[in-house]
Amino acid sequence: MAVVVRTYARTEQSILDRYAGIGVATVHEAQNRTGLLAPRVRPIFDGAHIAGSAVTVSVAPGDNSTIHVAVEECRPGDVLVVSPFAPSDAGYIGELIAIALQARGVRGVIIDAGCRDVQILRTIRFPVWASAINAFGTVKETLGDVNRPLVCAGQLINPGDVVVADDDGVVVVPRLEASAVLEVSIARDDREAAVRQRYAAGELSLDVSNMREKFAQKGLTYLDDEADAP
Amino acid sequence: MAVVVRTYARTEQSILDRYAGIGVATVHEAQNRTGLLAPRVRPIFDGAHIAGSAVTVSVAPGDNSTIHVAVEECRPGDVLVVSPFAPSDAGYIGELIAIALQARGVRGVIIDAGCRDVQILRTIRFPVWASAINAFGTVKETLGDVNRPLVCAGQLINPGDVVVADDDGVVVVPRLEASAVLEVSIARDDREAAVRQRYAAGELSLDVSNMREKFAQKGLTYLDDEADAP
Amino acid sequence: MAVVVRTYARTEQSILDRYAGIGVATVHEAQNRTGLLAPRVRPIFDGAHIAGSAVTVSVAPGDNSTIHVAVEECRPGDVLVVSPFAPSDAGYIGELIAIALQARGVRGVIIDAGCRDVQILRTIRFPVWASAINAFGTVKETLGDVNRPLVCAGQLINPGDVVVADDDGVVVVPRLEASAVLEVSIARDDREAAVRQRYAAGELSLDVSNMREKFAQKGLTYLDDEADAP
């Protein structure tokens, strides 16, 4: 019932590093609009942008003992992903755990629950994406699992998957698809860079992406007089 | 069913510019506590303050095609106002559309739905008031209308109406009342400036606004001993 | 029905001042995880940290007349605590009341309802913890009580109690326990300072707090092969 899996494949560091410059929206589109965690999981400060290999932690509601267990399993480049068995917005993550994680090279925490000591976490710039900010404390009575498949904020996350997080939210990419999705993401970013120039120069997406004919076929009608509207 | 109305009256630029310095709370009070959008519509960064002429856009849930259509209709001084037919918090507005709007002189976007790429929008200082931050993407299959009367976050907005937005939220003023409400707003601001001085100097609103007698008549009672309380 | 209690014991200024450096999470733990207001009450800007003696104000929904009455009762070191009889997120607190409170030395406002003029309140650095930001105005028809026991965001608060607020939220400490809880809080902070050093140096909480044996007894199992997991 309380298991720590110690042997599993992480996504390679070189792949993780290339993800770090790519936005969550881009990655989400690159894998066909999948993998996005529910938008209730928000960063505790603006401007953080990380990518890491998931260490998954299931916790009992209101109990952070399993997070203490998980710290030992973390390596540089990891991201801790925490989800309670049942909804609970207590503050499972605070200053002390953040310092311990930072000392081990962990890039951040994703938690579908509460975080506290946020004033300090902002000062030490340890990024946490949480569904609540809440000082309410936890107990240490009931253990969950570390590095087992985990549903967090509506997405299935396996240990070793890529997790990317920025101000838009959090997206997960399955480890075996990490390389392919990365290439699609980069290609998409390149394509958008070209488009961005044209839009900034005043061109319209209707023209750049040839939408006019398609929309006309769908019945789009331009009226000079509102009185003609149906 | 998918109509773009091209001929309608905008609020004059000179009136819009005078609104820009006036807070949303003041405008809302000046028109007798009406016109305020639901408070779920929040700015994606602090400190923005805009006033513009509304371009109204109804979108199908999870579909941003009509926004692409609307960009072409925008002129300097406009504000894009977007509402889906049914609640949906996908990310309809992102970097590319923002750049296209900014290139056309649009002052900002009001959307009762999601926005994404917020890290970039903050950098380029393009203000969006949205009811969610969400990277979830949209499709381009079903068209809505541009510049037809629109209900957005609980308020009826017509194309050409004045929209004022700041950190408190968003308020709409009907175009034909724009001038009158502006005068009341300015008068209110002037009155408050005088009161502010007196409060800062330690005077009480009970005295400045003569509330003491009214409240005494309503039965307000001062007790020295809590044991006398009912 | 509308009573202002003028004689009650405040927590001593010297105790309040020593609380100001202590985080909400610490105080909450120091009194056995009690006293925390519901996390919907959030600061309107980051980085504020106050402790004060509660002035309690009950208001009718959508009516801020009692707040005007309460201003007169405030002294330096006080914190205004406001709760409506029934849920209502109108904007009861704005610039003018904030200036009046600031002029009297009030350290901040806690309100389980809405606040407005936040752009200005951020500029003058008057901290408010509120459950909504909302420009919607209030009337002045129905009076509530000042300095009577009050339930605010789920906690009972008496006039003169200590209220501590920071970016994590708000906690109340009963006046008669203020001194004892302060000592426990300081002791806890000191203990954590020592632990922080050890974590930063790479030690694990599993070792520092001797959790390994306890968790093993609870059945924690380490697996090298996921296939062995239940």
Add this chain to the structure above:
Amino acid sequence: MAVVVRTYARTEQSILDRYAGIGVATVHEAQNRTGLLAPRVRPIFDGAHIAGSAVTVSVAPGDNSTIHVAVEECRPGDVLVVSPFAPSDAGYIGELIAIALQARGVRGVIIDAGCRDVQILRTIRFPVWASAINAFGTVKETLGDVNRPLVCAGQLINPGDVVVADDDGVVVVPRLEASAVLEVSIARDDREAAVRQRYAAGELSLDVSNMREKFAQKGLTYLDDEADAP
């Protein structure tokens, strides 16, 4: 500011009566998926199904005085539609008002706010669709308008529009489109009756509605072995 409009066109009784047998979902589809009120507005008992001509009432938050004014304006076949200026879930409608409305032949109430005395309303079978059940009382200080255009639960409703409500929710049909939408609704119901028979006999919508080819073109793939899935 507080206006009762007494002269406006109601939808004809004969049209209203024909709507009464048609479900909300059907009417909503018949007008191209528009007109549906937000689903937070729920019936206080199951099985009611009404159609009526809207009497629109805007109320101040927490104040039901305008409802008392509106009762006098009601005639048999009307439905009272109530929306507060700002969200507020107090109990604006209770037994006494229900009895007064029932005495005037009103078919029910739609309110984007609270209702109380529901045990009695269920007994007398007076149907109310409300966004809350709440005993919290209201005051009688501030008046709103009767029979002016009103936004209720996200939809614009004009006096005299058709309102249809059943266990699925509430939909509004503009008065001038009432007849046309009725014909489309009836045609749709007839079509569905035929389809219902075929489905009940085991036929598939894929065949009845010829979806197979369209879906194949969209790339739908049938796999016998999950291992072949992407």
Add this chain to the structure above:
Amino acid sequence: MAVVVRTYARTEQSILDRYAGIGVATVHEAQNRTGLLAPRVRPIFDGAHIAGSAVTVSVAPGDNSTIHVAVEECRPGDVLVVSPFAPSDAGYIGELIAIALQARGVRGVIIDAGCRDVQILRTIRFPVWASAINAFGTVKETLGDVNRPLVCAGQLINPGDVVVADDDGVVVVPRLEASAVLEVSIARDDREAAVRQRYAAGELSLDVSNMREKFAQKGLTYLDDEADAP
């Protein structure tokens, strides 16, 4: 920290019994619109109506051990009132506890948290007002208090207070005011009975309660032509 207070005054059975026929809305109005619990606390079946003397129980989030302790403290005519230290919607109350409470003559349970086994509770007609229906189980590790002052769904409740609950929700009356509030409630009910007759006969509240003049003074205006509206 975990205390059971055994000696306290209950409200007399004779008073409780007279409350049982009076609606929650009436009681709430009779004590000046105070004492109503938040409307998220809903009955698990329609038609129950109880009044009892409160046994107050604070529970740790996700832990129902204190409820087991509280059962022993209950006597016929009591109502169990349960609130967790922090929001948590697990299922603290189920069939077994209900049967034990029923065996001791307890009239029902009020809980600002979850209830389960509702199919059975409906069958045995044991009424529970809960803020969630949720099968999620609880542990038995951390104790709270029994019969200490408790905040439940926003209201302060003391052991021995009167709790009245029906389909509208739940209201608390302080024990020492139980008799006085009862008289006001009964008088109010009598008054409403007379009014009900007049409304059913077609009289208007505008006339019965003399509102016409008051509303005219507030500026209420009747228009025959909408075009005259402001």
Add this chain to the structure above:
Amino acid sequence: MAVVVRTYARTEQSILDRYAGIGVATVHEAQNRTGLLAPRVRPIFDGAHIAGSAVTVSVAPGDNSTIHVAVEECRPGDVLVVSPFAPSDAGYIGELIAIALQARGVRGVIIDAGCRDVQILRTIRFPVWASAINAFGTVKETLGDVNRPLVCAGQLINPGDVVVADDDGVVVVPRLEASAVLEVSIARDDREAAVRQRYAAGELSLDVSNMREKFAQKGLTYLDDEADAP
């Protein structure tokens, strides 16, 4: 991207039938408080109780085309489990689909989204557990998958898993554990039957389950005088 897996193992009918008499709360406890779907998924009528083998369906937000595809895959004893890629409460399931499913022997539908035509579904007694009742219609443009692993209301569900649903909510049991969990559930039910008798006879859980000593060790204290409380 749009895949229907046709070959997978269902849970045996004989096991499903034995689950049908067992409550969701019992099954959830029998597998160590796991597998429960979020409590927002509620039955559309009281008293339904089903167990079936999951057919999993992922749908695009606001698009029910994949449900039409899934109907063909269903056999007697199945339960359809539907989840949109992103939160969306449109009405994906209505009368026609229900009739088609009923014709194929499907026992019910679990959907983390909206359902409509509930008046009819109640009449034909086709049970649906949904997170919303909403008449808002869907389109048929974008396909999802059938019988691939699915996250629904926070739980991972594989095709062929057991789904049990009653008035308390919905729980999933992995197919390979179906038999073992069934035995534990039955044993638990038997144990509770014995306890139920003792509670009904007035015995206390404190005694039946020997909690007194454990709670005393945790510091539980009985006071005759509240004044002695801390």
